[in-house]
Amino acid sequence: MAIAIAVIVLALGSVLFFFLSPWKLTPLASNWGTIDDTIHVTIWVTGAVFVAVNLFLAFAIIRYRYHKQRRSHYDPENKRLEAWLAGLTTIGIAALLAPGLLVWGAFVSVPENAHEVEVVGQQWHWSYRFPGEDGRFGAVQTRLIGPDNPFGLVGDAAGQDDVLIQSPRLVLPVDRPVKMVLRSKDVLHNFQVANFRAKMDMVPGQVTYFWLTPTETGEFEVSCAELCGIAHFAMRGRVDVVEPAAFDDWLAEQPTHAELAAREPGDPEAGEAHFASCAACHGSEGQGNPDQNAPRLAGLEPWYLERQLELFRAGARGTHEDDTFGQQMRPFATQLPDRQAIADLAAYLQTLPGGPVEASLSGDAKRGARLYRTCGSCHGAEGQGIRATNAPRLAGMHDWYLARQLRHFREGIRGRHPQDLYGHQMVDMAQVLVDDRAVDDVVAHINTLAGSGEE
Template sequence: MIIAWVVILLTLGSVVFYVLSPWHLTPLASNWGAMDSTIHITALVTGAVFVAVNLFLAWVILRYRHRADRRAHFDPENKRLEGWLTLVTSLGIAALLAPGLWVWGAFVSVPEEAHEVEVVGQQWRWSFRLPGEDGELGRVDTRLIDETNPFGMTEDPAGLDDRLVMEPRLLLPMGQPVKLLLRSKDVLHNFQVANFRAKMDLVPGQVSYFWLTPTEAGEYEVACAELCGIAHFAMRAWVEVVEPEVFEVWLAEQPTQADWLARANPDPTAGQAHYASCAACHGANGEGNANIQAPPLAGMAPWYLSRQLELFRRGARGTHPEDTQGQQMRPFAQQLADGAAIADLAAYIAGFEPVQASPAESGNARRGARLYRTCANCHGEWGQGIPATQGPRLAGLPDWYLIRQLEHFREGIRGRHADDPYGNQMVDMAQMLVNRRAVEDVVAHITTLTATEEE
């Protein structure tokens, strides 16, 4: 008797919790309201079955509970009952499948007027490509992908005006259908925006797709909904739905493939003149100065130096009130007039001989080696840095600088600015170092790395 009432109360409690639950679907921001309808139908059908089965179970417990004056009767077959069960089950399955099949048919039937956007996934970041004035995306070949050709662009003339979006931020025009072409550089990924109610796998070696029409202006988070590796949880981007005229202005600001090919080679000689103001803190040869908390620059890759200088210049780094050294760095970065000046300076610094860090004053390098296995996925086994994952070189950096930066990432002092997507990713990764001891341990290991094994 008690068990039967427990089953009844659990069933009713589950229904009440579902109805009054504080957790609901995110606000819909696309034309796929039919997705919500199928979810509600599924909840009603499965909920009805859940209630019916459990109430039947409670009735069976009560009706056929043990009594000393009766014995169970074995009924090997009941065609009438089997017929009803088959009919009811078939209706339930049809109610679950039919709406989904109808929605799927619409999901893969792209309107002719939809414009195209290519989404490229890679451990652990997103990038995008949009057609230029010709309205056509150029052909690509994955065998051509490298540091200088991140999209694998071919010599197809149609690709010269393609707009390349290297940062994980995409704008879409409101009220206009868009077809998203999805491809992966490495492993399975999944492009999902919860508010759009649309998602699809990115499969290496093929191009998948889906379409939607954004209906609500706003900023929405992109998540990778496929377990793609150690930093899967940090593989995020942002889609902003804006008015069409705002989208057109943004699109015109994005570099084309022709711009990428025509970019001038940086001039280290011009960069030497820019470095004159840097040398006072970072040393004549980029060796750094611990007395004034200026890290070494020697050994840093030009792409990473350029990115950090640009972040300082536009206020995405060095504006947090607790980042004293970053605030000091900002005025110097703002002396660089444009991207060309930054590239020249980075090219000059790249000519410095890398330095070797002194052993850390604290921490256990052996324990740190185990923690560093996660870091190695982006920064390399020997701290040499991996451009493909946007992970900079760590070998040669002193312990005091590494500890400070990791603590700043853990506390959100560095990396939380909206215009610093890779910093945001690093903030999430730094949370894996649960305390100061873990930070010191992993830094102690990093100071033992020389990167010579890779070079």
């Protein structure tokens, strides 16, 4: 009897929890209210079956409980019962599938007036491409993808005016249909914006798509809804839905493939003049200065240095009240007038030897090696840095600086600014370091990696 009561309480409690729960669907911000309708149909059908099965189970426990004066009767076949079960199951499955099939048909039937945007997924990053004025995407080939050609464009005429967005932030106009063309560089991903009620798998070697019409302005989170690797949970982006005029202005500011190809590389000679103000803290060879709390710069990749200097200039770094040394750095970064000056400075820093660094922190490198397995997925097994995952070099950098930045990420002092999208990933990843001891241990392991202390 106690088991029967427990089953009844479980069934009724689950129903009450569903109706009284504070957790609801995110606010709808697209035309796909029919997705909500299919979800509700699924909930009602499965909920009714759940309650019916559990109440029948409780009835069977009570009705057919053990009694020493009663013997069980074996009935190997009951055609009437089987017919009822088959009929009810058929109705339930049809009620689940039929609405979904209708919605799916509409989901992949793109209106003729829809504009297009391509979404490219990779571990663990989103990037986007818009067709240019000709309205056509340029051809791409996976084998051409590389650091200097992240989209794999073949360079045909149609691709010269393609607008390339290498940031995880996408901007879309409100009340305008858009076809989302999806492809993956590496493994299976899934592009999902919960508020849009829209998602689709991204299969390597294939192109998939769906369409939607954003109906509400605002900022909405992009997530990967397919387990794609160790940092899957940190593969996030943002969609900003704005008024059409604001979208047109934003799109006009983004570089085309031809413009990116025509950009001048950084000039080390010009960068040397910009470095004069940096040398006072970071050293004449970019070797860093612990007394000034200035980390080593020599040895860091130009693309990473450029990104961090842009973040300092934009106020996405160095503005948190607890980031004292970041606040000191920001005024120097704002002295760089434009992107070319930043590229020049980064190119000059690449020419500096930097010199070896000495370990200053004590930690358990063996324990740190286990913790570093998560870090190594992005930064490389030897801490060499991997551009494809937007992860900088760690080996050979000052351990006291690495430890401070890991603590800042863990505490949200660094990486929480809306414009620092890769910083958001690091905030999530740094949570695996549960205390200061864990931080010191993983940095102690980084001190042992190939490249540490080398010129």
